Amino acid sequence: MSKTVPYAEGIDANVVRDHGLSESEYETVLSIMGRAPNLLELGIFSVMWSEHCSYKSSKKWLKTLPTQAPWVVHGPGENAGVIDIGDDLVAVFKMESHNHPSYIEPYQGAATGVGGILRDVFTMGARPVANLNALRFGAPEDPNTRHLVSGVVSGIGGYGNCVGVPCVGGEVNFHPGYNGNILVNAMTVGVAKRDRIFLSAAAGVGNPVVYVGSRTGRDGIHGATMASTEFNEGSEEKRPTVQVGDPFTEKLLIEACLELMATDAIVSIQDMGAAGLTSSSFEMASKGGLGVVLDLERVPMREDGMNPYELMLSESQERMLMVLKPGREDLARSIFEKWELEFAIIGHLTDTGRMELRWHGETVGDLPIDPLAQASPEYDRPWQPTVPARPASMAGVDSITWQEALLKLLSSPDGASRRWIWEQYDYLVGGNTMQRPGGDAAVVRLEDAPSKALAMTADCTPRYVEADPVMGGRQAVAEVWRNLTAVGAVPLAITDNMNFGNPEKPRIMGQFVGACQGIRDACLALDFPVVSGNVSLYNETNNQAIPPTPAIGGVGIVSCDKVVDLAFKAEGQPVLLLGAPEGAEGHWLDCSLYLREIVGREAGPPPVVDLAHERRVGDLVRALISEGVVTACHDLSDGGLLMGLADMALAGNMGVRIHLEGTPSAFALFGEDQGRYVLTVANEAEATAVIERAVATGVSVRKLGITGGTELMVNGEEGPTVAALREAHEGWLPAYMGA
Amino acid sequence: MKTAILLFPGTNREQDIIKAVTVAGGKRPSVVWHRDTALPEGTDLVVVAGGYSYGDYLRPGAMAARSPVLNAVRTFAADGGCVLGVCNGFQILTEAGILPGALVRNRGLQFICRDVNLVVGTEKSPFTGGYRKGQKIRLPVAHQDGNYTADAETLKRLEDEDRIAFRYADANGVVSDETCLNGSLRSIAGVLSENRRVLGLMPHPENSIEAGFGGTDGLPLFKSLLETLS
Numbered sequence: 001m002s003k004t005v006p007y008a009e010g011i012d013a014n015v016v017r018d019h020g021l022s023e024s025e026y027e028t029v030l031s032i033m034g035r036a037p038n039l040l041e042l043g044i045f046s047v048m049w050s051e052h053c054s055y056k057s058s059k060k061w062l063k064t065l066p067t068q069a070p071w072v073v074h075g076p077g078e079n080a081g082v083i084d085i086g087d088d089l090v091a092v093f094k095m096e097s098h099n100h101p102s103y104i105e106p107y108q109g110a111a112t113g114v115g116g117i118l119r120d121v122f123t124m125g126a127r128p129v130a131n132l133n134a135l136r137f138g139a140p141e142d143p144n145t146r147h148l149v150s151g152v153v154s155g156i157g158g159y160g161n162c163v164g165v166p167c168v169g170g171e172v173n174f175h176p177g178y179n180g181n182i183l184v185n186a187m188t189v190g191v192a193k194r195d196r197i198f199l200s201a202a203a204g205v206g207n208p209v210v211y212v213g214s215r216t217g218r219d220g221i222h223g224a225t226m227a228s229t230e231f232n233e234g235s236e237e238k239r240p241t242v243q244v245g246d247p248f249t250e251k252l253l254i255e256a257c258l259e260l261m262a263t264d265a266i267v268s269i270q271d272m273g274a275a276g277l278t279s280s281s282f283e284m285a286s287k288g289g290l291g292v293v294l295d296l297e298r299v300p301m302r303e304d305g306m307n308p309y310e311l312m313l314s315e316s317q318e319r320m321l322m323v324l325k326p327g328r329e330d331l332a333r334s335i336f337e338k339w340e341l342e343f344a345i346i347g348h349l350t351d352t353g354r355m356e357l358r359w360h361g362e363t364v365g366d367l368p369i370d371p372l373a374q375a376s377p378e379y380d381r382p383w384q385p386t387v388p389a390r391p392a393s394m395a396g397v398d399s400i401t402w403q404e405a406l407l408k409l410l411s412s413p414d415g416a417s418r419r420w421i422w423e424q425y426d427y428l429v430g431g432n433t434m435q436r437p438g439g440d441a442a443v444v445r446l447e448d449a450p451s452k453a454l455a456m457t458a459d460c461t462p463r464y465v466e467a468d469p470v471m472g473g474r475q476a477v478a479e480v481w482r483n484l485t486a487v488g489a490v491p492l493a494i495t496d497n498m499n500f501g502n503p504e505k506p507r508i509m510g511q512f513v514g515a516c517q518g519i520r521d522a523c524l525a526l527d528f529p530v531v532s533g534n535v536s537l538y539n540e541t542n543n544q545a546i547p548p549t550p551a552i553g554g555v556g557i558v559s560c561d562k563v564v565d566l567a568f569k570a571e572g573q574p575v576l577l578l579g580a581p582e583g584a585e586g587h588w589l590d591c592s593l594y595l596r597e598i599v600g601r602e603a604g605p606p607p608v609v610d611l612a613h614e615r616r617v618g619d620l621v622r623a624l625i626s627e628g629v630v631t632a633c634h635d636l637s638d639g640g641l642l643m644g645l646a647d648m649a650l651a652g653n654m655g656v657r658i659h660l661e662g663t664p665s666a667f668a669l670f671g672e673d674q675g676r677y678v679l680t681v682a683n684e685a686e687a688t689a690v691i692e693r694a695v696a697t698g699v700s701v702r703k704l705g706i707t708g709g710t711e712l713m714v715n716g717e718e719g720p721t722v723a724a725l726r727e728a729h730e731g732w733l734p735a736y737m738g739a
Numbered sequence: 740m741k742t743a744i745l746l747f748p749g750t751n752r753e754q755d756i757i758k759a760v761t762v763a764g765g766k767r768p769s770v771v772w773h774r775d776t777a778l779p780e781g782t783d784l785v786v787v788a789g790g791y792s793y794g795d796y797l798r799p800g801a802m803a804a805r806s807p808v809l810n811a812v813r814t815f816a817a818d819g820g821c822v823l824g825v826c827n828g829f830q831i832l833t834e835a836g837i838l839p840g841a842l843v844r845n846r847g848l849q850f851i852c853r854d855v856n857l858v859v860g861t862e863k864s865p866f867t868g869g870y871r872k873g874q875k876i877r878l879p880v881a882h883q884d885g886n887y888t889a890d891a892e893t894l895k896r897l898e899d900e901d902r903i904a905f906r907y908a909d910a911n912g913v914v915s916d917e918t919c920l921n922g923s924l925r926s927i928a929g930v931l932s933e934n935r936r937v938l939g940l941m942p943h944p945e946n947s948i949e950a951g952f953g954g955t956d957g958l959p960l961f962k963s964l965l966e967t968l969s
Contacts, residue, residue: 157850161881162791164751248749248794340748424850426881428946428953429789431755445952447754560951 006036015039019046025377032371040309040357040365045372047275047313048282051537054376057503058535061516065530066523071492072531078199079120079271080190081531083493085557087449088194092126095134095187095458095497095553097536101242102184106151111159111245113186115317118163119271122254123320125198125261126190129430130444131160133170133186134458134497134551138179140413140736145174148182149421150737155245156186157424162247163254166433167425168442171458171551174413177466180541185497185534187553189456191446198261200270200280202288202323202349207267209281209292209347210329212336213253213319217302219243220276220315249318249341256339257320265328272319278312280321281347281355286373291352297360300342308357308364323349383509389467392590392604397666402642403719405598405670406712407728409639410646412597416732439565439651440486440635443558453563455489455556461638462547464606467591469511473518473550474609478674480554481526482635485618486677488563488625489556491526496533496552501545503537511548512537519550525611526618528554562626566634568652568680571708573631574687575656577641579617579676580700585660586640586671593638594670607674614675620697621677629686636676642669642712644678646725649712655722657713658705664714680707740968742768742784745812745828747803751790752825752945759945760786763961765969773806783968784821785812787828789881789943799842799884800830809835821865821968822937826882829929829939838930838939839897840889846922850883854953855920857928857942858912860903864931865967866938867904869959875912876956878942880920885941887923887930897930904938905929 005013005026016026019042029037029045037045047053055062067075073090074082080094098113114131121128133156138145160167165188202209220243260266268288270280277299285292296308302316324332329345336343350356355372357365400408409415422437434453435443441457459479465472477494484491496519501508523529539546581587589595590604624630632652636644649656660668681687687703694701712719720728742760744753753770760768768786769779778785792803803809809831816822816837824832832838845851854877859870870876889897897903905928909918919926921941929940944957 154849161850161883162749162751162794164790246794248791248796251751251791252748423853426850426852428852428879428881428943429751429755431758431946431948431952433953434951563951 006030008036008038011039011042016042019043020050021046025049032368038365040312041367043309043313044278044367047278048372049376053275053279055535056377057379057381057537058498058512059378060380061513064516065520067529067531069527069529072529075529075531076533079123081493081495082124082197083531084194089446089449090192090194090197091189091454091555092121092124092192093187093189093495093553093555094120094532095185095495095551096120096534097497097499098184098186099181099499099536099539102152103182105242106148107155108242108244110152110155110184112243112317113184114156114159115245115247115250116273117186117188118165118250119273121188121190122257123198123269123271124192125196126192127258128165128188128190130189130442130456131165131167131186132456132458132553134460135170135172136178136183136549137174138182139176140174142176142179146737152184153421153424159245159247161426163251164429166427166429168427168433168444169437169457172418172421173462175462175547177547180544181539181546183499183546183549185551187458187495189454189555196261198266198269200268200284200287202268202284202290204267204323205290205349205351207323207326207349208329208345209294209349210322210324210332211299211319211342211344211346212322213341214246214249214316215300215302215342216311216314216316216319218306218310218314221310221313243315243317245317252339252341253318253320256336256341260332260335263331265324265332267323267325269320269322272321274315276313276315282369282373284321284323285355285369291350291354291369292347293350293356293358294347295358298344298346300344308359312357381503381509382506383513384506385510386469386514389603389605392595392601394589396599397589400598402664402669402714405594405666406642406646407720407724409593409597409643410725411728411732413732414593415639415643417729418733419730420733420737434560434563435487435565440483441489443487443563445560451560453558453560455484455487455558456554457483458551458553459483460549460551462549463591463602465515465550466547467604467606469514469548470518471606471609473515474522475606475674476550476552477519477522477526477528478609478614479637480552481528482618484554484556485622486633486635487558487565488622489558490622491528491554491556493529493531494552494554496530496550498533498535499539499546499549499551500537501540508545515548515550522611526615564625564630564633566632566648566651568648568654568656568707569631571654573680573682573707574684575658575704575707576679576681576687576690577676577702577704578621578679578694578699579613580702581673585668586673587667588671588673589667592670592672594666607672609674616697617675617677617699620694620699624690629681629690630679631682632680634678636678638672640670640672645712648678649722650725650729653722654707655709655711656705656707657709659715664717740765740783740965741779741781742786743771743778743782744768744786744788745773745808746770747773747792747806749791749794750788752788755945756786756788759948759957759961762948763958763965765961765965771808773808776807776811778811778815782815784823784964785815787822787824787831789826789828792827792831799827800834803831804834813837816937819934819936821964823866824939825943825945826941829941830884832937832939837937838932839893840887840930842884843886843888844884845886851920852879852881854879855942856908856910856912857905858908858914860906861901863901864904864935864938865964866960867963868967869963875908877954878944878957879946879953880942882941885921885923887927889924894925902931903927904931905940905942
């Protein structure tokens with residue numbers, strides 16, 4: 001930095017660098033301020049312009065995602081996405097990462113991830129009705145993995161179980177690419193009355209700015225800045241930037257906020273998430289085009305001797321900021337006091353467009369709001385398109401029998417049952433859980449419209465995205481759509497949680513750009529807009545980036561009396577396969593779980609997602625389900641046809657006999673061709689009717705066989721019994737975690 | 740039947756109980772705040788619902804057991820009133836000394852949410868009259884501290900006085916220490932008070948009242964209460 005650059009007292013180039021601001025960003029700070037910022041002001045610029053808060057690397061590409069549909073009430077830009085679900089109700093949902101903190105301190109990192117996403121949803125006036133999560137851990141052999149799984153799972157359970165929101169679904173992968181950077185993505189779905197949605201834009205000069213919830217401590221200072229850099233050997237030292245969660249206070253905060261929201265007292269409300277009081281106050285004032293004065297000594301503090309810098313940057317949990325209508329302060333105070341929560345009027349709105357921070361009457365910070373909140377840097381980072389993987393060698397693919405291969409896949413880290421995880425989550429509280437974890441999508445009945453339910457799921461196949469970000473991004477969205485369809489739901493919208501490495505590297509930025517393109521293609525083709533999301537970059541340790549992981553969460557709506565699950569229901573029911581490629585049940589083994597786990601080769605391009613085919617098959621399946629013809633349904637994904645049939649057999653505790661057109665090759669049995677569903681129907685007449693419908697719709701269909709018996713049989717060859725399947729499937733994770 | 744549900748800060752299954760009572764055909768329960776010192780006039784049944792009262796800080800149920808409303812419940816129970824404590828409610832009732840024994844951390848130390856097989860120990864109570872002694876039923880559990888323990892003398896009294904309402908069992912209805920999911924002594928999942936008018940249990944009958952939403956094996960408990968108390 002040149003010698004002419006001005007610094008305020010106590011600040012130099014090192015302090016600026018420690019605040020994560022580049023030289024050119026500091027120049028911009030100077031021009032916005034018209035003078036050198038003091039330490040408090042510098043700290044505020046630092047967090048507001050961190051990647052985590054500003055989306056400076058990703059904004060340009062996120063803008064290309066489709067966000068509109070007639071049922072979208074609020075798309076990205078609010079705390080969470082809002083969609084119309086009929087009956088004067090809306091679903092409010094979002095998925096958000098808490099990756100960096102969870103690696104450093106898995107229990108608290110994961111717990112506060114759940115707390116943060118819950119607040120994003122209830123701050124909009126919605127009661128949270130379900131939680132989901134998408135987790136990625138390193139290789140099982142990595143010495144840290146067991147500790148991280150254990151900590152993250154108990155953190156999610158410890159928080160969610162206490163607040164009383166059922167945790168109904170999710171997904172987990174293990175891969176060495178996450179050894180130094182696990183991913184913890186938490187999703188909350190809430191429901192509100194359509195005319196009772198609360199937004200964050202402040203209004204009304206002179207209106208009181210009110211702080212509620214927990215007291216502010218010194219925890220989590222600069223957490224947002226931490227989440228915007230790579231990890232290295234010294235990351236352990238960042239432990240103090242991880243916040244500590246208190247789910248009990250969160251539960252009280254939910255009840256108190258919803259009680260106050262039932263009155264007319266609130267003008268606007270915003271939770272204090274990353275960058276705490278700084279981002280919440282800037283966000284509210286900026287959206288309202290107003291200014292704000294804060295008297296920081298009035299902020300409820302957990303310990304003595306805290307200063308304005310710490311108060312503005314603390315990421316203490318379970319806090320909210322709101323603007324009240326004048327004269328409603330006492331009403332609001334009485335509700336928060338009833339719930340034994342802090343309540344403090346800490347400032348008021350002004351028409352200056354500036355944020356004035358005062359400490360016992362003295363002005364200690366004075367910043368223009370708009371340039372800071374809205375004119376944060378936006379980069380068009382150089383990017384390099386990912387070269388799609390070349391087809392993998394198929395040598396050795398048939399070196400093992402299908403019976404052995406199936407058992408091996410079912411007991412592989414990515415194929416094994418996740419029961420050990422979800423049984424640590426209360427997935428029943430509320431009494432509305434219709435489909436529990438372990439199926440294609442969770443289904444939760446609507447309390448205020450009990451004949452209907454929301455279906456929800458979270459999915460991504462990182463190995464596909466790594467091999468081809470465009471196709472992998474497309475596949476993640478398509479799989480979500482397919483999982484919602486498989487329970488009979490109409491898919492409505494998604495939230496995207498983009499987890500990538502360092503965007504300053506063109507190769508990584510290329511993965512991000514590719515995935516956005518794939519997501520965009522799929523959203524457009526499937527009428528499935530993005531309504532909320534979160535970006536987590538810099539998931540790298542010692543220069544090693546994670547596999548690109550755009551986790552997609554989706555929500556759909558279904559009538560309770562139409563919901564189906566994947567369990568075989570009765571002996572003798574015909575089994576049908578819809579959507580298979582020409583001339584085979586399946587054939588795509590490149591990039592498959594089989595190729596990786598059985599042959600030991602992680603290579604090849606991901607299966608092609610033909611979006612027109614996807615839509616045609618899915619729309620037919622949904623129609624058949626809604627007509628009541630389908631007795632069980634499951635979409636095919638990891639491990640292909642045979643893994644799918646094993647899932648259905650396990651869920652129904654019943655065997656199945658199938659006959660393939662050709663020989664039972666690994667390609668047909670384990671290929672991961674996209675857009676396929678297995679259905680069962682009650683009898684042969686129904687099967688014939690479905691086949692006729694499919695043919696008329698241009699959807700490939702074939703009768704595979706019939707349910708029954710205690711084992712899985714293919715072309716007359718005896719396979720594992722359901723009991724053997726269960727032992728393989730259920731055994732791996734408890735054994736691994738107990739070892 | 741007039742039902743009152745206690746609401747502590749951190750209670751989270753009160754809506755589930757309200758649903759269960761109404762699905763069983765009862766009137767909508769009233770909700771009693773933890774600072775209240777009296778129960779609503781004419782209360783027939785008090786339900787202490789599940790959740791994390793006071794965050795389960797200190798010990799599950801320990802603080803709720805010392806809250807103002809519990810004095811009213813203690814008097815109500817002593818006068819022969821019917822009290823149902825589910826999960827955290829069971830923990831509160833033992834902490835309050837209204838039921839004997841204690842609930843400690845599960846044997847495996849983890850939170851467990853799953854359907855479990857239970858055997859009905861007695862049909863002689865307002866809660867279990869809708870079942871047959873020895874009947875195998877299936878209810879969900881969702882707890883981390885459900886490991887029932889008591890001294891030998893208490894256990895003997897519970898057995899001798901036929902006060903063990905439910906026991907954990909395997910899929911065939913066989914009760915054994917090995918298959919008991921949380922380590923509870925004698926596989927105890929629920930116990931009755933001496934006058935048989937107070938029941939505490941760890942499983943959640945209120946989450947098993949509708950087909951498609953966890954089965955209906957919990958419904959007879961609420962129907963039996965309605966028949967007895969209406």
